[in-house]
Amino acid sequence: MIKTESKKAPVFVEQGSxxxxxxxxxxxxxxxxxNGQQNLTALPCPAYDxxxxxxxxxxxxxxxSELGVDRKILxxxxxxxxxxxxxxxxxxxxxxxxxxxxxxxxxxxxxxALPTVDESVPPWSLLETLHExxxxxxxxxxxxxxxxxxxxIPAFFGLSTLNSNACAHISACFDLTGAMGAYSPFADAAFxxxxxxxxxVAQGENSAALVGxxxxxxNPQLLLQYExxxxxxxxxxxxxxxxSFVVLTANKNPDAVCVSGFARGFIASSVEAPEIYQQLLxxxxxNANVTAADIDWFLPFATGGKDIQALxxxxxxxxxxxxxxxxxxGFSGAAGxxxxxxxxxxxxxxxxxxxxxxxxxxxxxNAGALRHVALSAAGPEGQYLVVxxxxxxx
Amino acid sequence: MNSRVVVTGLGVVGRLGFExxxxxxxxxAGQSAIVPWQPENIEDFxxxxxxxxxxxxxxxxxxxxxxxxxxxxxxxQFGLMAAxxxxxxxxxxxxxxxxxxxxxxxxxxxxYTPDMLLAMGDGGPDWQTLYAKREQLNPxxxxxxxxxxxxxxxxxxxxxxxxxxxxxxxxxxxxIGSSFRMIRNGxxxxxxxxxxxxxxxxxxxVGLNLLGAPSVSEDYGDKLCRPFDEGRSGFVAAEGxxxxxxxxxxxxxxxxxxxxxxxxxxxxxxxxxxxxxxxPEGKGAALSMHKALVDAGLDADNxxxxxxxxxxxxxxxxAETFAIKTVFAKDQHYQKLAVSATKxxxxxxxxxxxxxxxxxxxxxxxxGIVPPTLNLxxxxxxxxxxxxxxKARAVTINAALSNSFGFGGLNTSLVVKPxxxxxxx
Numbered sequence: 001m002i003k004t005e006s007k008k009a010p011v012f013v014e015q016g017s018x019x020x021x022x023x024x025x026x027x028x029x030x031x032x033x034x035n036g037q038q039n040l041t042a043l044p045c046p047a048y049d050x051x052x053x054x055x056x057x058x059x060x061x062x063x064x065s066e067l068g069v070d071r072k073i074l075x076x077x078x079x080x081x082x083x084x085x086x087x088x089x090x091x092x093x094x095x096x097x098x099x100x101x102x103x104x105x106x107x108x109x110x111x112x113a114l115p116t117v118d119e120s121v122p123p124w125s126l127l128e129t130l131h132e133x134x135x136x137x138x139x140x141x142x143x144x145x146x147x148x149x150x151x152x153i154p155a156f157f158g159l160s161t162l163n164s165n166a167c168a169h170i171s172a173c174f175d176l177t178g179a180m181g182a183y184s185p186f187a188d189a190a191f192x193x194x195x196x197x198x199x200x201v202a203q204g205e206n207s208a209a210l211v212g213x214x215x216x217x218x219n220p221q222l223l224l225q226y227e228x229x230x231x232x233x234x235x236x237x238x239x240x241x242x243x244s245f246v247v248l249t250a251n252k253n254p255d256a257v258c259v260s261g262f263a264r265g266f267i268a269s270s271v272e273a274p275e276i277y278q279q280l281l282x283x284x285x286x287n288a289n290v291t292a293a294d295i296d297w298f299l300p301f302a303t304g305g306k307d308i309q310a311l312x313x314x315x316x317x318x319x320x321x322x323x324x325x326x327x328x329x330g331f332s333g334a335a336g337x338x339x340x341x342x343x344x345x346x347x348x349x350x351x352x353x354x355x356x357x358x359x360x361x362x363x364x365x366n367a368g369a370l371r372h373v374a375l376s377a378a379g380p381e382g383q384y385l386v387v388x389x390x391x392x393x394x
Numbered sequence: 395m396n397s398r399v400v401v402t403g404l405g406v407v408g409r410l411g412f413e414x415x416x417x418x419x420x421x422x423a424g425q426s427a428i429v430p431w432q433p434e435n436i437e438d439f440x441x442x443x444x445x446x447x448x449x450x451x452x453x454x455x456x457x458x459x460x461x462x463x464x465x466x467x468x469x470x471q472f473g474l475m476a477a478x479x480x481x482x483x484x485x486x487x488x489x490x491x492x493x494x495x496x497x498x499x500x501x502x503x504x505x506y507t508p509d510m511l512l513a514m515g516d517g518g519p520d521w522q523t524l525y526a527k528r529e530q531l532n533p534x535x536x537x538x539x540x541x542x543x544x545x546x547x548x549x550x551x552x553x554x555x556x557x558x559x560x561x562x563x564x565x566x567x568x569x570i571g572s573s574f575r576m577i578r579n580g581x582x583x584x585x586x587x588x589x590x591x592x593x594x595x596x597x598x599x600v601g602l603n604l605l606g607a608p609s610v611s612e613d614y615g616d617k618l619c620r621p622f623d624e625g626r627s628g629f630v631a632a633e634g635x636x637x638x639x640x641x642x643x644x645x646x647x648x649x650x651x652x653x654x655x656x657x658x659x660x661x662x663x664x665x666x667x668x669x670x671x672x673x674p675e676g677k678g679a680a681l682s683m684h685k686a687l688v689d690a691g692l693d694a695d696n697x698x699x700x701x702x703x704x705x706x707x708x709x710x711x712x713a714e715t716f717a718i719k720t721v722f723a724k725d726q727h728y729q730k731l732a733v734s735a736t737k738x739x740x741x742x743x744x745x746x747x748x749x750x751x752x753x754x755x756x757x758x759x760x761x762g763i764v765p766p767t768l769n770l771x772x773x774x775x776x777x778x779x780x781x782x783x784x785k786a787r788a789v790t791i792n793a794a795l796s797n798s799f800g801f802g803g804l805n806t807s808l809v810v811k812p813x814x815x816x817x818x819x
Binding site: 050051073106110114120121122124128131138139143144146147153155156158161162164165167168169174176177180181182183185186192196199205220224225228267268276379382383 | 438439440495501503507513519522528539554555572575600601602604662665666667670677678689800
């Protein structure tokens with residue numbers, strides 16, 4: 001049984017940013033989900049014709065002006081780093097806490113969930129050159145030439161393939177020098193980041209923390225990996241791009257929503273999964289000092305819905321609204337749990353929720369008294385994490 | 395109530411050996427792991443030296459354990475074996491019901507060039523061709539970079555948090571620091587923490603070389619890694635895996651475990667400066683050390699030894715020296731510190747670097763002997779601390795720091811003390 005000591009001080013969570021195919025704020029996403037708008041795009045090149053996914057959820061690649069950086073800096077970043085920086089910029093604009101000069105830079109932290117870098121290796125341009133210059137491109141002698149490699153591989157390849165360079169860009173752009181962490185590569189990483197950030201704020205190491213997750217860029221190598229996991233056979237695993245951020249603070253915010261509980265663990269085999277889902281859900285609920293019956297909305301991510309029964313077994317209300325957002329907006333990897341977190345914060349603020357409909361394309365919006373919301377995230381290897389949000393009664 | 399956190403198992407797999415005792419003996423003897431090196435099938439690569447693991451010796455030493463494993467990246471092989479060694483050392487192999495998690499620092503995924511050559515069709519590379527041949531892709535390359543963390547968790551029955559850190563060269567230290575926090579907070583009883591990395595593959599080394607990070611000098615032969623020396627010219631890449639078993643003190647005492655030392659503090663920070671260079675005055679590094687001391691509840695003058703990040707790059711070593719002088723400025727305590735750079739002996743393990751260096755710090759603290767900084771023949775005038783040149787030295791250590799600073803200004807520091815029954819004794 002995993003046990004978790006109660007946090008030392010409440011940690012409040014503020015709605016940050018959502019950057020996804022439905023738009024660049026949580027209201028747009030909420031509305032798109034409620035309206036059943038799916039901004040699907042055909043895979044971006046004809047070569048994908050025979051691949052398992054014909055359409056995916058893409059976002060525009062942010063440019064230098066959106067990112068507020070010199071154009072030269074873009075050479076050091078792949079699309080995922082740009083999505084991360086853009087999401088961070090939107091969150092900093094949205095939440096005053098991070099611009100608050102009374103909090104020193106050394107008390108402003110950063111916790112990121114990052115995918116494995118999405119660049120082709122060797123770079124695709126190198127393969128094209130090999131085809132042009134090599135007598136035997138499938139066994140090219142040029143790959144044994146140091147001179148050829150140094151010439152054909154982009155100068156900043158070592159940086160653009162380093163996923164943590166997103167941290168460096170975000171910290172430099174927004175002058176964050178506090179405690180930090182970066183986790184990868186799948187959806188579970190988002191709540192690893194959130195939970196560790198919560199601990200750092202609760203214990204006074206940071207006064208505020210920017211917490212974000214970013215999806216991988218949709219590219220053929222990613223699709224091969226998704227197929228490796230068998231996700232091509234899951235209807236809710238349509239690849240999606242995006243990023244999402246929230247801000248944690250020790251100061252009570254106007255919405256007064258806090259991270260009241262969490263639990264995290266590992267499921268080594270499917271046989272033990274039901275028991276561990278229950279253990280970890282129960283632990284998170286106990287940590288938040290609530291029962292399953294107190295939960296007003298549940299947003300699982302990447303669990304395949306397997307933890308829903310566990311929550312009911314613990315006594316959740318039969319009428320508990322559940323939103324599996326990935327079936328409506330695609331599978332955005334490490335961004336997904338934080339997109340859900342922003343949806344939960346929006347719902348807590350507006351006292352409304354979304355629930356899946358039978359067609360799984362749109363979600364039905366309902367008004368309802370929300371106080372405690374449970375969210376979960378899972379990694380394909382077996383990581384499973386639960387977070388409970390609670391709204392203070394004002 | 396916070397739990398005290400102790401180290402009860404060590405595992406190191408690198409060029410200096412496959413048991414921590416061999417690694418430690420080699421450090422104290424002033425041995426170097428750095429040898430002439432070129433990527434496979436290349437003779438004119440600009441980087442001429444590295445510290446690779448000897449393939450034949452590794453395969454032979456771990457043949458029994460490796461034969462039962464699925465295909466995996468090279469770094470995962472090192473890491474899985476190092477974690478096995480640490481669990482064996484802790485007396486926890488085969489034990490169940492431990493309430494244990496795993497935290498790993500991992501770096502850039504390994505690049506298997508033949509995989510992408512599968513994309514070559516008659517008309518040039520195309521994705522459709524690659525897709526058609528996908529069954530030929532190396533399966534080890536298709537899982538995520540949390541592969542090692544999951545392998546370790548399964549191998550040792552961990553059901554607690556399983557984390558994979560991506561903080562560049564601070565990754566393994568981050569993993570150890572996060573594990574320390576989770577045990578201290580009562581979330582778990584036990585963690586397997588550390589890192590493994592191998593950048594000694596063609597594509598990654600080309601990428602690093604294009605950034606000017608590794609040394610391409612041939613002036614010093616196998617003495618090329620020379621932290622704090624005027625002649626330093628870049629890091630020397632290495633590979634390996636290192637893990638520790640961390641436990642709550644109560645858990646360790648209840649099972650009569652051997653205790654190597656106590657982890658008492660962890661700090662992290664960011665430079666917020668440049669993607670390609672540390673802050674020249676080491677502001678982020680100083681903040682990381684300061685935070686670790688605050689976390690440990692220690693004044694700076696309690697520290698006697700620092701295992702430096704000490705990469706042998708022109709920028710890091712002066713910035714780190716500056717940072718140390720800032721943090722330990724009171725009464726010029728920096729003049730009393732022993733500071734050494736383990737990378738001078740083992741090279742730079744990149745994302746894993748923090749783990750063998752943490753182990754070296756811990757053993758130095760336990761045994762009262764500090765491993766040296768090799769090849770420090772002409773100290774840089776801007777690097778004017780006591781770097782324990784050439785030879786190991788006996789030092790009484792009340793508390794020690796281990797620094798790991800990642801590319802892009804991602805910094806961590808860990809504080810360890812010798813284990814004493816009475817923490818304040």
